[in-house]
Amino acid sequence: MKKIIRHRQPNRSFGGDIGVYIILIIAGAFMILPLLLVVSNAFKPMDELMKFPQEFIVHHPTLKNFADLFGFLGQSWVPFSRYLFNTLFITVAATVGQLIIGSMGGYVLAKYDFPGSKKIFSLIVTALMFNGYVISIPVYLIVVKLNWVDTYLAPIIPFFASTLGIFLMKQFMEGIPDSLLEAAKIDGAKEWGIFTKIVMPNVKPAWLTCIIMSVQALWGNPQSTYLYSEELKTLPYALSQVAxxxxxxRGAAAAVQLVMMIVPIGVFIFSQSNILETMANSGIKD
Amino acid sequence: MGNTLALYFRKKKRDRQIAWKKMKMYKSCYLFIAPFLLCFLVFMILPIAISLVLSFTYYNILEPPRFIGLTNYVNLLLADDVFITAAKNTFVFAGIIGPVGYLLSFVFAWLINELPRYLRAIAVVVFYAPAISGAAFNVWSIILASDSNGFLNSIMIAIGQEPQLWLSNPKYMTMFVIIVSLWMSLGTGFLAFVAGLQGIDRSQYEAAYVDGIKNRFQELWYITLPNMKPMLVFGAITAIAGAFNVSDIPEALCGNPSTDYAVHTVVTHLKDYGSVRFEMGYASAIATILFLAMILCNKLVMAILNRVGRKKKRQTILLRAENRKGEKR
Structure with missing residues (x-):
């Protein structure tokens, strides 16, 4: 007992620690139970989904819901693989583009004090608030004017304007020591060489974080505002049609919910430490 | 007089030349940031400007926009009862979900930080999962359903209470929209807090222990919060974005329009006029007002956060001074 007490951090009481655990367990249960219900529903056979009263735990787990889901998707006249390709293509293209554009901009904002850099950054910070619907109508009108409706460009290019990527990149790149860049300059490296050979390899955690943030934003987005041809439509759209x-x-719909949920959560679990390392730099100093 | 003016203009010209030289010196910087700036201007700044201009017109996409002055705003603020309801609801939602979600993000990040390392990793996933699970919040419409599928109603019957129409009775709708929104509110800001708390220098806590800090609350107030200020600012910005964009959750749970417009928000109103009625001018006026509200809120929150930081700094200094006095005695 004495040993435990000696190993404890200063300023921590036993009662307080127990309180912390109790609060976290109760709150954690509130957070996770609805998601566990999604999982359990996806494996419930039809009779359990319709049961009254509803039960939380699945008694006879089955994969039939998933089989049904792929069966329905197989029946549509546009093959399932096409929906999957569309979603993957839009997600990958928009993510890669945003990553390159964002890290180029983030690099000069972090490392150079050029005229206007402060103004640009404060605009970016303000724009962090405006994700969403405030500008959706004019953006749609601009996309129409550019003749991008019903092409892959419509969901991809406007995404490049989102500011979270460049913001996180800039904050993370401020941590790269200036001496490293100066050494490279003395060795005769050009600006572009410094960027690709020194800066980029050093900000891998930030890449991963930006990739994950944009995958989260894009993966579940049906993009139904811009894409009207069936062969351009995305997986979330097809899944929502099934559901x-x-x-x-109802069984297939429960399976859809699980499929849509598991991808972002799975990606987060595998990259948690990298994400946290990046977010440690997200603070805004004045 | 003429002389001074000439001098003034000559100085102006020189300043401009210096600025131009400076900009030329940083030419590669502008090249690097140009792709982002171009996208940002076309898809962020230009839309805001268009929205502002369209808000003074009648525009239904088919006919060219027709200038009607302030009519949209007058109608919106004086004649549109639904907008007033929506504004009230948004005010309530933003006023509760913003600050409470922000506080919860910080409190849970702080509590999680007390856990041992592996437990902490699990706890972060558990608390962050609802925010990234996308449309998984639809599961709440099963939990709260008013037909035989509803979980909550099964419980109500089991404990001998009357089952309720949770999602179509205005008495309960607001409450459940807030609960589900808070469930999803531990997002990017929460992650920033978790990361920020891990980054605080441990030696500061040890020094504070020596200086006479007694418990975890004093640690929080005197060391953790002042250290976390940059994260707190970032978290506030994401919290504002979350608080004003409430629309998916009420739509999914209660439908659009909801009973008596009980959970109709400004954004739902905007979607109604923008993508259902195609009254783009009117919708733009709604967007402009929302936009102004967000900016105002941002300024307000930043002013408050600035003050909090300063006050705390003073207190830390006072504390140190007191400790020094104690030592002398």
């Missing part, structure tokens, strides 16, 4: 089929498709 909207009423009572007969």
């Amino acid at each position: 909207a089929g009423g009572i007969a498709r």
Whole structure:
């Protein structure tokens, strides 16, 4: 007992620690139970999904819901692989583009004090608030004017304007020591060489974080505002069509929820330490 | 007089030349940031400007916009009862979800930081999962459903209470929209707090222990919070964005329009006029007002956060001075 007490951090009481655990367990249960219900529903056979009263735990888990889901997707006249390709293509293209544009901008904002850099950065910080619907109508009008409706460009290019990527990149790149860049300059490296050979390899955690943030934003987005041809539509759109089929498709709908949820959470679990390392630099000093 | 003016203009010209030289010196910087700036201008700044201009017109996409002055704003503020309801609801949602979500993010990040390392990693996933699970919040419409599928109603029946129409009775709708929003509110800001707390120098806590800090609350107030200020600013910005953009959750849970417009928000109103009625001018006026509200809120929060930081700094200094006095005695 004495040993435990000696190893404890200063300023921590036993009662307080127990309180911390109790609060976290209760709150954690509130956070996770609805998500566990999504998981359990996805494996419930039809009779358990319709049961009254509803039960949380699945008694006879089955994969039939997933089989049904792929069956329905197989019936549509645009093959399932096409929806998957569309989503992957849009997600990858928009993510890579945003990553390159954001890290180029973030690099000069972090390392050079050029005229206007402060103004640009404060604009970026203000724009962090405006994700969403405030500008959705004019953006749509601009996309129409550019004749991008019903092409892959419509969901991809406007995404490059989102500011979280460049913001996190800039904050993270401020941690690269200036001496490293100066040494490279003395050795005769050009600006572009410094950027690709020294800066980029040093900010891998920030890349991963930006990739994950944009994958989260893009993966679940049906993009139905801009894409009208069936062969351009995305996986979330196709899945939501399956899920909207009423009572007969309740099983498949439950499977859809699990499929859509598991990708971002899984990606986060695998990259948590990198994300936290990046977010440690996200603070805004005055 | 003429002489001074000439001097003034000559100085102006010189300043401009210096600025131009400086900009030329940083030519490669501008090249680096140009792709982002171009996208940012076209898809962020230009839309805001267009929205502002369209808000003074009648525009239904088919006909060219027709200038009607302040009519949209007059109608919006004086004649549109639904907008007033929506504004009130948004005010309530933003006023509760913003600050409470912000506080919860910080409190849970702080509590999680007390855990041992591996438990902490699990706890971060558990608390962050709802925010990234996308449309998984739809599961709440099963939990709260008013037909035989509803979980909450099964519980109500089991304990001998009357089942309720949770999602169509205005008495309960606001409450559940707030609960589900808070459930999802531990997002990017929460991650920033977790990361920031891990980054605080341990030796500061040890020094504070020696200086006579007695418990975890004093640690929080005198060391953790002042150290966390940059994260707190970032978290506030994401919290404002979350608080004003409430629209998906009420729509998914209660439908659009909801009973008596009980959970109708400004953004739902905007979507209604923008993508259902195609009254783009009117919708732009709504967007402009929302935009102004966000900026105002941002300024307010930053002013408050600035003051909090300063006050704390003073207190830390006072504390140190007191400790020194104690030592002398």
